Amino acid sequence: MARDRGQSEDFKGPFKRLLLGILVLCLLGLFLFWRIDSPRVERFRAQVVDAIVPSFDWAMAPVNGAVNIVRDFQSYQRMHQQNQDLRRELQQMKAWKEAALQLEQENARLLDLNNVQLDPRLTYVTGVVMADSGSPFRQSVLINVGSRDGIKDGWAAMDGLGLVGRISGVGDDTARVLLLTDTSSRIPVTTQPSGQRALVIGDNSPNPLLDFIESPDEVRPGDRILTSGDGGVFPAGLLVGQVIEDRGGRMRVRIAADDERLEFLRVLRSYRKDRIDDPGGLIGPSAGAGARAADQANAARAGDE
Amino acid sequence: MSDTRLPLSWLMRALYATLSVGIVFAHLLPISTVPSGWAGPDLFLALTFAFATRRPDYVPILLVAVLALGIDLLLQRPPGLWAAITVIGVETLRNRAPALRDLTFLSEWAAVSSTLVVMTLIYRVILTLFAIDQAPLGLSLIHLAATLLVYPVVVLVTHAVLRVRKRAPGDLDAARGRT
Numbered sequence: 032m033a034r035d036r037g038q039s040e041d042f043k044g045p046f047k048r049l050l051l052g053i054l055v056l057c058l059l060g061l062f063l064f065w066r067i068d069s070p071r072v073e074r075f076r077a078q079v080v081d082a083i084v085p086s087f088d089w090a091m092a093p094v095n096g097a098v099n100i101v102r103d104f105q106s107y108q109r110m111h112q113q114n115q116d117l118r119r120e121l122q123q124m125k126a127w128k129e130a131a132l133q134l135e136q137e138n139a140r141l142l143d144l145n146n147v148q149l150d151p152r153l154t155y156v157t158g159v160v161m162a163d164s165g166s167p168f169r170q171s172v173l174i175n176v177g178s179r180d181g182i183k184d185g186w187a188a189m190d191g192l193g194l195v196g197r198i199s200g201v202g203d204d205t206a207r208v209l210l211l212t213d214t215s216s217r218i219p220v221t222t223q224p225s226g227q228r229a230l231v232i233g234d235n236s237p238n239p240l241l242d243f244i245e246s247p248d249e250v251r252p253g254d255r256i257l258t259s260g261d262g263g264v265f266p267a268g269l270l271v272g273q274v275i276e277d278r279g280g281r282m283r284v285r286i287a288a289d290d291e292r293l294e295f296l297r298v299l300r301s302y303r304k305d306r307i308d309d310p311g312g313l314i315g316p317s318a319g320a321g322a323r324a325a326d327q328a329n330a331a332r333a334g335d336e
Numbered sequence: 337m338s339d340t341r342l343p344l345s346w347l348m349r350a351l352y353a354t355l356s357v358g359i360v361f362a363h364l365l366p367i368s369t370v371p372s373g374w375a376g377p378d379l380f381l382a383l384t385f386a387f388a389t390r391r392p393d394y395v396p397i398l399l400v401a402v403l404a405l406g407i408d409l410l411l412q413r414p415p416g417l418w419a420a421i422t423v424i425g426v427e428t429l430r431n432r433a434p435a436l437r438d439l440t441f442l443s444e445w446a447a448v449s450s451t452l453v454v455m456t457l458i459y460r461v462i463l464t465l466f467a468i469d470q471a472p473l474g475l476s477l478i479h480l481a482a483t484l485l486v487y488p489v490v491v492l493v494t495h496a497v498l499r500v501r502k503r504a505p506g507d508l509d510a511a512r513g514r515t
């Protein structure tokens with residue numbers, strides 16, 4: 032037995048060991064390169080994903096469809112109860128709808144009075160979710176719009192109701208949306224009505240943390256959370272969710288978007304606003320204006336003589 | 337003999353690659369986008385180990401490296417690191433495969449477990465050294481435990497369904513004749 036093993040290692044020879052060494056070195060080299068020049072490798076990754084995942088699409092669609100059918104079937108079994116819940120909710124919704132209509136009219140009147148200009152460039156592109164991150168350690172989804180549709184890194188992605196995440200990684204036909212729940216997601220927000228600035232920090236749990244609150248005492252569970260637009264990445268005023276308190280007494284966010292079933296996402300086009308870098312110069316008569324004034328004074332004097 | 341043997345081993349390699357792609361595909365399905373408190377097993381690794389301890393010739397190291405790197409890229413891991421560790425781990429097990437051939441399944445399981453634990457440790461240490469965000473410790477421990485627990489099942493399937501079995505003495509002669 033032992034002889035046999037020795038022999039087979041002899042057969043393997045230096046060539047195989049060399050191949051193995053080169054392989055491991057290449058892989059580690061790629062890792063180092065990624066660590067040093069992350070954007071370039073991430074772009075390569077986006078291209079790989081862009082090439083591979085759409086080719087899975089034909090197989091993914093039927094499997095997803097089947098899973099959804101099974102889920103729908105499960106919900107049929109609870110139909111009666113659901114029906115009653117829905118009726119009750121509908122009653123509440125009617126009241127809210129009335130209130131919303133009145134508010135909308137009031138808002139329109141006030142905007143008109145104030146002569147407010149809304150940003151006309153805040154439009155959106157809608158994409159379909161193709162795949163998720165595939166790993167329990169990362170929270171992201173892949174959507175089927177990419178740089179071909181003008182998507183750029185950092186834009187906000189929403190479902191119909193609330194913020195879902197931001198674009199992080201764009202391929203030709205696909206883009207990755209980093210969800211709010213991912214550990215590397217940080218979103219600047221304000222709470223309402225208390226008006227505190229804070230950060231929503233993903234920690235791989237369904238309800239991300241709300242941290243770096245200006246004065247934590249003023250934030251109550253139930254407060255609404257909107258994006259604040261700090262840092263210029265996101266437009267301000269997108270709904271994120273509600274404040275809840277976890278068992279440890281820490282503030283967390285119940286996300287307004289339906290995380291369980293992300294199907295269509297809208298990506299908000301946001302263009303970087305002009306920034307004010309200039310500290311403001313001295314205001315005085317310019318040299319040209321001064322000379323012209325002197326000429327005029329001379330001419331007047333000559334006319335007098 | 338050699339006519340039937342060569343296609344079989346290529347067939348098994350193709351089968352291994354197909355199964356791996358299938359596993360990634362299942363991972364990528366957007367069935368649930370809610371973060372869960374537990375992590376499923378790394379089926380690709382379990383499958384690779386099961387093949388490597390039984391028939392090292394079915395998992396050429398180049399194929400393992402390419403698949404592992406592809407999975408790294410698709411699953412948003414730091415590219416190359418886990419692939420390199422996987423290659424080293426698989427190669428270790430391949431070298432131990434002749435010794436494991438005579439032992440019981442329990443000792444094989446122990447060998448796989450120790451390899452996997454060391455691999456996870458090295459991975460986390462390197463991530464810490466390079467100051468890269470990593471998964472919570474609890475989650476990756478669950479991941480490790482799940483992979484170890486699922487290993488016997490994967491072995492059962494590869495043994496019974498895919499008919500990947502350790503070489504019997506008769507096979508060995510045939511193989512030696514081929515080389």
